[in-house]
Every structure is written in structure tokens, then in C-alpha cells.
Amino acid sequence: MQQIVLQVRDEQKAALLRELLSALDFVERVRTTEVTEPDNGESEEQTALGLDRHPQRDRMNREVAAFASMHAELKESYLGQFVAMRQGKVIDSDADEQRLIVRVRGRFPADVVLFRKVQETLPPLLVFRSSR
Numbered sequence: 711m712q713q714i715v716l717q718v719r720d721e722q723k724a725a726l727l728r729e730l731l732s733a734l735d736f737v738e739r740v741r742t743t744e745v746t747e748p749d750n751g752e753s754e755e756q757t758a759l760g761l762d763r764h765p766q767r768d769r770m771n772r773e774v775a776a777f778a779s780m781h782a783e784l785k786e787s788y789l790g791q792f793v794a795m796r797q798g799k800v801i802d803s804d805a806d807e808q809r810l811i812v813r814v815r816g817r818f819p820a821d822v823v824l825f826r827k828v829q830e831t832l833p834p835l836l837v838f839r840s841s842r
Contacts, residue, residue, distance in 0.1 A: 715839045766822050773824035788828040795824040
């Protein structure tokens with residue numbers, strides 16, 4: 711069995727999503743949990759379970775935040791293209807995601823790099839937790 715966890719900030723949208731998921735015949739159970747965010751950025755559920763954090767997670771979160779804060783500027787230059795962000799800056803771009811990844815990984819094989827397609831709107835926040 712697989713478990714998928716989604717975090718939705720809007721209560722009305724969460725109710726709609728819960729209704730949609732409940733209607734699917736392959737979904738065994740839909741459970742809703744209210745999660746509050748403590749000051750350290752981890753949800754109480756994560757903290758209580760003591761889940762391991764990837765050592766580079768904070769660096770990737772900074773790249774995601776940089777992408778979001780620069781989104782309006784990125785749209786002007788890179789709309790429809792994939793960008794690679796490292797240390798809060800765009801280091802490369804390409805219309806072909808695979809070519810971009812190969813090129814950037816050749817230059818920065820072990821570094822944290824965010825690869826994202828620049829679209830009109832920012833993608834929604836989805837959080838998937840694993841039992842490992």
C-alpha cells in the first residue's frame with residue numbers, strides 16, 4: 711500500500727480535494743489532519759515522528775524560495791524554458807530539460823541545483839512524505 715500526504719493551506723480547497731479523493735474507487739481511506747507549523751519550519755507531525763531529514767534539504771528549500779521570489783523576473787526572460795538555480799542564481803537554461811540537467815550535472819555533479827520550468831504561475835506546494 712502507498713500513502714500520499716498533501717498539505718493544503720485553504721480549508722475550502724482541502725474539503726474539495728477530500729471529496730474528490732473519496733470518490734475514487736482505488737482510494738481506501740482519506741484522513742485529514744490539522745497541522746500547525748512550529749518556528750523551526752517542520753510540521754509538528756514530522757517532529758513527533760522523528761523523520762530523518764536529508765542533509766541538503768535546507769539548501770534545496772533556499773533554492774525553491776529564491777525561485778519563487780524571482781518568479782516575476784524569470785518570466786520575462788525564461789518563460790516556457792527550464793532553468794537551473796544554484797546559490798539563488800540562474801546558472802543555465804534550456805528548452806530541453808534533459809539537456810539542461812546533463813550540462814549542469816557535468817559542471818556541478820554533487821551540488822544542490824534546482825531545475826524548474828518557468829511558467830505563468832508558480833506551481834502549488836505539494837508535500838509527499840515517505841515511511842522511510
